[in-house]
Amino acid sequence: xxxxxxxxxxxxxxxxxxxxxxxxxxxxxxxxxxxxxxxxxxxxxxxxxxxxxxxxxxxxxxxxxxxxxxxxxxxxxxxxxxxxxxxxxxxxxxxxxxxxxxxxxxxxxxxxxxxxxxxxxxxxxxxxxxxxxxxxxxxxxxxxxxxxxxxxxxxxxxxxxxxxxxxxxxxxxxxxxxxxxxxxxxxxxxxxxxxxxxxxxxxxxxxxxxxxxxxxxxxxxxxxxxxxxxxxxxxxxxxxxxxxxxxxxxxxxxxxxxxxxxxxxxxxxxxxxxxxxxxxxxxxxxxxxxxxxxxxxxxxxxxxxxxxxxxxxxxxxxxxxxxxxxxxxxxxxxxxxxxxxxxxxxxxxxxxxxxxxxxxxxxxxxxxxxxx
Amino acid sequence: xxxxxxxxxxxxxxxxxxxxxxxxxxxxxxxxxxxxxxxxxxxxxxxxxxxxxxxxxxxxxxxxxxxxxxxxxxxxxxxxxxxxxxxxxxxxxxxxxxxxxxxxxxxxxxxxxxxxxxxxxxxxxxxxxxxxxxxxxxxxxxxxxxxxxxxxxxxxxxxxxxxxxxxxxxxxxxxxxxxxxxxxxxxxxxxxxxxxxxxxxxxxxxxxxxxxxxxxxxxxxxxxxxxxxxxxxxxxxxxxxxxxxxxxxxxxxxxxxxxxxxxxxxxxxxxxxxxxxxxxxxxxxxxxxxxxxxxxxxxxxxxxxxxxxxxxxxxxxxxxxxxxxxxxxxxxxxxxxxxxxxxxxxxxxxxxxxxxxxxxxxxxxxxxxxxxxxxxxxxxxxxxxxxxxxxxxxxxxxxxxxxxxxxxxxxxxxxxxxxxxxxxxxxxxxxxxxxxxxxxxxxxxxxxxxxxxxxxxxxxxxxxxxxxxxxxxxxxxxxxxxxxxxxxxxxxxxxxxx
Numbered sequence: 001x002x003x004x005x006x007x008x009x010x011x012x013x014x015x016x017x018x019x020x021x022x023x024x025x026x027x028x029x030x031x032x033x034x035x036x037x038x039x040x041x042x043x044x045x046x047x048x049x050x051x052x053x054x055x056x057x058x059x060x061x062x063x064x065x066x067x068x069x070x071x072x073x074x075x076x077x078x079x080x081x082x083x084x085x086x087x088x089x090x091x092x093x094x095x096x097x098x099x100x101x102x103x104x105x106x107x108x109x110x111x112x113x114x115x116x117x118x119x120x121x122x123x124x125x126x127x128x129x130x131x132x133x134x135x136x137x138x139x140x141x142x143x144x145x146x147x148x149x150x151x152x153x154x155x156x157x158x159x160x161x162x163x164x165x166x167x168x169x170x171x172x173x174x175x176x177x178x179x180x181x182x183x184x185x186x187x188x189x190x191x192x193x194x195x196x197x198x199x200x201x202x203x204x205x206x207x208x209x210x211x212x213x214x215x216x217x218x219x220x221x222x223x224x225x226x227x228x229x230x231x232x233x234x235x236x237x238x239x240x241x242x243x244x245x246x247x248x249x250x251x252x253x254x255x256x257x258x259x260x261x262x263x264x265x266x267x268x269x270x271x272x273x274x275x276x277x278x279x280x281x282x283x284x285x286x287x288x289x290x291x292x293x294x295x296x297x298x299x300x301x302x303x304x305x306x307x308x309x310x311x312x313x314x315x316x317x318x319x320x321x322x323x324x325x326x327x328x329x330x331x332x333x334x335x336x337x338x339x340x341x342x343x344x345x346x347x348x349x350x351x352x353x354x355x356x357x358x359x360x361x362x363x364x365x366x367x368x369x370x371x372x
Numbered sequence: 373x374x375x376x377x378x379x380x381x382x383x384x385x386x387x388x389x390x391x392x393x394x395x396x397x398x399x400x401x402x403x404x405x406x407x408x409x410x411x412x413x414x415x416x417x418x419x420x421x422x423x424x425x426x427x428x429x430x431x432x433x434x435x436x437x438x439x440x441x442x443x444x445x446x447x448x449x450x451x452x453x454x455x456x457x458x459x460x461x462x463x464x465x466x467x468x469x470x471x472x473x474x475x476x477x478x479x480x481x482x483x484x485x486x487x488x489x490x491x492x493x494x495x496x497x498x499x500x501x502x503x504x505x506x507x508x509x510x511x512x513x514x515x516x517x518x519x520x521x522x523x524x525x526x527x528x529x530x531x532x533x534x535x536x537x538x539x540x541x542x543x544x545x546x547x548x549x550x551x552x553x554x555x556x557x558x559x560x561x562x563x564x565x566x567x568x569x570x571x572x573x574x575x576x577x578x579x580x581x582x583x584x585x586x587x588x589x590x591x592x593x594x595x596x597x598x599x600x601x602x603x604x605x606x607x608x609x610x611x612x613x614x615x616x617x618x619x620x621x622x623x624x625x626x627x628x629x630x631x632x633x634x635x636x637x638x639x640x641x642x643x644x645x646x647x648x649x650x651x652x653x654x655x656x657x658x659x660x661x662x663x664x665x666x667x668x669x670x671x672x673x674x675x676x677x678x679x680x681x682x683x684x685x686x687x688x689x690x691x692x693x694x695x696x697x698x699x700x701x702x703x704x705x706x707x708x709x710x711x712x713x714x715x716x717x718x719x720x721x722x723x724x725x726x727x728x729x730x731x732x733x734x735x736x737x738x739x740x741x742x743x744x745x746x747x748x749x750x751x752x753x754x755x756x757x758x759x760x761x762x763x764x765x766x767x768x769x770x771x772x773x774x775x776x777x778x779x780x781x782x783x784x785x786x787x788x789x790x791x792x793x794x795x796x797x798x799x800x801x802x803x804x805x806x807x808x809x810x811x812x813x814x815x816x817x818x819x820x821x822x823x824x825x826x827x828x829x830x831x832x833x834x835x836x837x838x839x840x841x842x843x844x845x846x847x848x849x850x851x852x853x854x855x856x857x858x859x860x861x862x863x864x865x866x867x868x869x870x
Contacts, residue, residue, distance in 0.1 A: 238737060239739075240734070244725065248710050250707070251712075251714050254712065254725070255727070
């Protein structure tokens with residue numbers, strides 16, 4: 001016989017003694033959404049200090065060398081902006097891809113290819129001067145990046161390939177193309193076989209902003225990208241369509257949006273940004289194409305994009321923070337004799353702790369206290 | 373074999389809702405128990421607790437007087453509790469036998485022998501060596517049941533097992549369940565279908581809003597009494613009035629074929645039908661027989677031959693959904709969360725998905741937020757969506773409210789034709805009633821509906837004409853008065869009637 005059992009007092013049953021309880025959140029908290037990156041940074045500093053301690057350094061001093069000393073003077077600060085510029089630019093482009101669930105991992109390749117195309121154009125004008133040269137060079141870089149990004153995009157939309165693999169592998173292709181060009185056909189005829197091209201003419205270079213510092217006009221490209229991307233994504237019909245297509249292609253199709261075109265478009269935007277970053281790298285202080293145009297900015301920008309929560313303003317801050325790790329690694333190498341790859345350790349830790357603290361978006365920790 | 377399963381004071385609290393509150397029940401073998409309730413009443417939570425998927429916050433369970441603590445589904449298996457979920461957990465591309473051997477520790481030969489014995493005993497006819505994707509829904513369910521039977525379960529829990537079955541398959545299932553019960557397996561049958569409870573079960577426990585509201589024997593109940601207990605109020609019945617309709621032809625589909633590249637989709641074969649103004653054409657069928665493909669072709673998500681669809685004297689087969697909307701068509705797809713709306717977007721953003729040139733949501737490529745918000749507010753008040761915050765993310769709307777929002781969004785532009793696919797799927801009775809009333813109202817305003825649905829009762833209630841889709845082919849179109857659910861059942865299963 002099925003019958004209702006007498007109801008017992010709720011309290012006395014089933015109480016396990018737990019000091020800490022993990023409880024699911026009703027809804028992801030907005031404040032936590034922007035606080036977890038901060039938390040991740042602090043955890044990174046803490047873990048970094050710990051690593052320095054284990055290596056036999058004084059943790060605070062080491063962290064000071066890593067994060068404070070490099071930006072203590074004007075030169076250091078300009079270097080910070082110099083490194084943050086490509087990171088910010090690429091991350092802005094990547095945010096378009098990532099927001100719409102397109103996993104473009106190959107920004108490094110798009111940067112390299114953008115640098116190749118714009119470098120090639122700049123070399124055409126190597127003995128000419130003129131106001132028109134720089135815009136053409138910049139445009140060429142953006143187009144180069146777009147062309148290179150269109151490969152994974154088209155393969156994804158029309159042949160169902162995985163964009164992660166394709167874009168990643170293309171990075172190495174572009175680096176080898178660059179290598180071939182600077183060693184072979186494009187190498188400087190008067191360069192004693194160094195693996196680099198001629199110097200570009202001054203008209204093909206981005207102007208340096210302050211005498212004696214290396215920061216150049218590329219920073220305005222990055223800032224423009226921030227503003228434009230914010231406007232496009234939050235204020236235009238195009239941005240709305242990208243947003244919908246990113247959440248669900250089925251919804252996009254139902255609404256009558258052209259989902260496939262959206263995919264290609266976000267790749268093109270992302271490629272253009274990476275290409276522009278490539279332009280900045282070669283037409284800035286260096287002024288020529290050489291073997292290593294980028295110290296993996298394209299990969300690091302992935303971390304920047306996520307650390308900045310794919311939001312334009314967040315990305316600005318994230319790019320500054322991550323840029324410090326580049327500078328810090330160099331100072332640490334000079335003053336503490338630690339390999340500069342420590343910088344990558346820090347970048348890895350930031351991403352690691354960010355992913356870990358994202359757990360807090362959906363769960364909260366409750367301290368219940370000891371019960372007798 | 374006497375089994376006694378007792379649960380006492382089970383409480384499970386989710387953020388923002390109490391899924392189960394002090395639920396205490398006792399089940400004994402030899403009987404079939406129904407657990408009845410609307411969606412969201414807490415049935416599924418209780419079942420998940422019983423099968424070890426989730427753990428209760430408070431309360432205890434006893435199996436034959438021994439305390440039963442289930443930390444995982446594996447524990448449930450160890451304690452001989454078998455569970456058949458509403459959605460099948462089978463690997464489509466593996467064979468039946470491969471699916472069965474995955475979680476078994478017996479040798480192949482032993483297992484095969486055992487399975488064949490079970491199939492013989494209960495008269496199941498399934499070829500063990502064909503891949504699952506070739507089976508009908510009823511057969512897939514049998515595979516799931518066999519999977520439980522291999523372990524000689526003491527308790528068998530069935531979660532809404534008939535939602536994908538035809539009438540005939542349902543009665544077969546009921547026969548088997550009765551046989552299991554005679555053999556001493558304790559059966560707990562979860563459903564919101566009252567007819568099935570009356571047909572099959574011995575005792576019924578009704579849940580509402582997480583609480584147990586009544587426990588009684590079936591012989592003391594009838595459909596109305598159970599319905600009222602389930603909903604907690606007296607339901608008004610809706611009837612469609614016969615109104616005089618103008619009868620001009622609105623949409624005509626001619627020689628529509630669709631061949632899919634995707635092996636999991638159904639090809640459509642020479643579809644022909646037409647719908648007049650003020651008419652509701654119901655398309656019945658078991659899910660997976662081409663309904664989704666037909667819907668997508670009608671909505672323009674799949675483009676077809678230009679001349680295959682004639683709407684209001686225009687050929688529109690090659691237009692996309694947005695372009696078709698300009699001709700005053702509206703669409704309400706089956707999948708509310710993945711397709712018709714996006715749960716992560718705000719309510720007003722979801723409203724903007726149905727976008728006309730004349731709606732002015734987007735001007736010169738910019739988002740006209742004020743216009744969209746104004747429109748969203750109108751929908752919310754006109755269609756009884758239970759919220760006043762259009763900035764709310766849609767995921768916080770209940771299924772019923774979200775569906776009202778979607779139907780409202782589609783109807784507020786007063787389209788000539790609404791195409792809807794399972795519009796009341798998974799909704800509670802109150803919301804279903806509202807949607808049904810709304811659909812009837814549209815017909816009364818001389819607007820037309822194409823209603824693709826797997827719910828036969830709904831079709832019989834709302835349609836003027838009914839056709840059945842089976843394996844991508846449409847049956848002849850019948851007047852709704854001539855049709856009975858039995859007839860539909862035969863057609864849905866691929867049979868013939870005269």
